[in-house]
Amino acid sequence: MPELNPILAEAPRENETGDMSRLLHSFFRWTGMSQPRPVVLSGPSGAGKSTLLKRLMKEFEDVFGLSVSHTTRKPRPGEVDGTDYHFVMRDKMERCIKAGEFLEHAEFSGNLYGTSKWAVKAVQEQNRICILDVDLQGVKNIKTTTINPIYISVQPPSLQILETRLRGRQTETEDAIQRRLHTARQDMEMSKEQGMFDEVIVNDDLEEAYLKLKDLLKEVKLK
Numbered sequence: 034m035p036e037l038n039p040i041l042a043e044a045p046r047e048n049e050t051g052d053m054s055r056l057l058h059s060f061f062r063w064t065g066m067s068q069p070r071p072v073v074l075s076g077p078s079g080a081g082k083s084t085l086l087k088r089l090m091k092e093f094e095d096v097f098g099l100s101v102s103h104t105t106r107k108p109r110p111g112e113v114d115g116t117d118y119h120f121v122m123r124d125k126m127e128r129c130i131k132a133g134e135f136l137e138h139a140e141f142s143g144n145l146y147g148t149s150k151w152a153v154k155a156v157q158e159q160n161r162i163c164i165l166d167v168d169l170q171g172v173k174n175i176k177t178t179t180i181n182p183i184y185i186s187v188q189p190p191s192l193q194i195l196e197t198r199l200r201g202r203q204t205e206t207e208d209a210i211q212r213r214l215h216t217a218r219q220d221m222e223m224s225k226e227q228g229m230f231d232e233v234i235v236n237d238d239l240e241e242a243y244l245k246l247k248d249l250l251k252e253v254k255l256k
C-alpha cells in the first residue's frame with residue numbers, strides 16, 4: 034500500500050495539471066482506495082490561510098477542492114456566494130444544523146460558520162483532495178467525526194504582525210478586529226496543545242510558507 038500521495042510527490046508542471054483528475058481516478062482504481070484523506074487548515078483569522086489556499090488552488094486546481102462553508106456573516110466586497118461561502122440567514126442555517134446536514138459548525142466573532150456534509154461530498158465526488166478551512170472549534174469538532182483528515186495549523190509570526198495584516202486587509206470594523214484578535218490570542222495558545230495539529234506552518238515569508246504547505250501536502254497519506 035503506497036504511503037505517499039504519488040501525485041504530489043511528483044508535482045506536475047503547470048501545463049500538466051489538467052491531467053490530474055484523470056490520474057487520480059486511475060490511481061484510486063489501481064489501489065482499490067476510495068478517497069485520499071481530507072486536509073484541515075486552521076489558524077487565527079488573518080494568519081494567511083486563504084492567501085495560501087488561493088495559490089494552491091490556482092496551481093493544483095484539479096488535485097484539490099475547497100469545501101465551501103456556510104456562514105451567516107455578510108459577504109465582503111468581491112466575495113461570491115457559492116464560491117467563497119454559502120451566505121445564509123441564521124434561522125435557515127440553524128434549521129439545517131438541527132436537521133443533521135452539517136459535519137461541524139461553530140460561532141465565530143458573532144457569526145455562525147459550518148461545513149455541510151454535502152460540501153465535503155461534492156469535492157470528494159470529483160476525486161479531489163478536500164480542503165477544509167475552519168477555526169479551532171471546527172478542528173475540535175471534526176476530531177469527533179470519522180473523516181480522518183490531516184490537521185495543519187497556519188500561524189502568524191507574532192500577534193503584532195497578525196494585527197497589522199488584519200488591519201491591512203481592510204475587511205473588518207474596529208470592533209470585529211478586536212474580537213478577532215481576542216480569539217487569536219486564545220487560538221495561538223491552544224494550537225500549541227500536544228496532538229492538536231499534525232503540522233504547523235509559520236507564515237512569515239509567504240513564499241516559504243507556500244513551499245512548506247506544498248511539501249506537507251506531498252505527504253498526505255492515503256486511507
Ligand SMILES: Nc1ncnc2c1ncn2[C@@H]1O[C@H](COP(=O)(O)OP(=O)(O)OP(=O)(O)O)[C@@H](O)[C@H]1O
Pocket residue numbers: 076077078079080081082083084085198199201202236237238239240242
Ligand atoms: N506572508 C505574508 N506576508 C504578508 N502579508 C500576508 C502574508 N500572508 C497573508 N498576508 C496578508 O494578510 C492578510 C490576511 O490574510 P488571509 O485573508 O489570507 O488570512 P486568513 O487566515 O485566511 O484570515 P481569515 O481566517 O479571517 O479568513 C491579507 O491581506 C493577506 O494578503
Ligand SMILES: Nc1nc2c(ncn2[C@@H]2O[C@H](COP(=O)(O)O)[C@@H](O)[C@H]2O)c(=O)[nH]1
Pocket residue numbers: 075076077078082102103106137138139141146147148166167168169170171172
Ligand atoms: N468551524 C468553522 N470555521 C470556519 C468555517 N469556514 C470558515 N471558518 C473560519 O471562520 C473564521 C473567520 O472567517 P472569515 O472568512 O470571516 O474571515 C476563520 O478562522 C475561518 O477559518 C467553517 O465551515 N467552520
